Amino acid sequence: MQPRRNTWQREAVRASLAEARGFVSAQQLHQALRDGGSTIGLATVYRTLAGLTETGEADTLQSPEGESLYRSCATQGHHHHLICRGCGDTRELSATVVEEWSQRVGAEHGFTEIEHVVDLFGLCERCRAQSE
Known part of the structure; x- marks a missing residue:
């Protein structure tokens, strides 16, 4: 992978x-950038997010509604997320049991080079308390 130029x-x-x-x-x-006075285009935001995801600087996941969502990545390497459906608070998780399970299931079916995505959605304590 070629290093990307740092542009404004x-x-x-x-x-x-x-x-x-x-x-x-x-x-x-894109809207937050525009609200801050930026002239950046939406296509550039999409391209840049794809590049940041590719280099591991950003995480991406698909929301329960099917929309791609992005976040600045705090953890390098493979990990999972626990995400609040109410406020968006996110915790990065390492899940050894998921890693072991995915490799075992793949091997049982004759597959190798197993990859997976596991993201958990729920309500954090604060949002749960507000809804009660």
């Missing part, structure tokens, strides 16, 4: 993503 657009997206709380869509990030 890349730095703006990286900074805005770092400031965001939890996972955000490309459209939400």
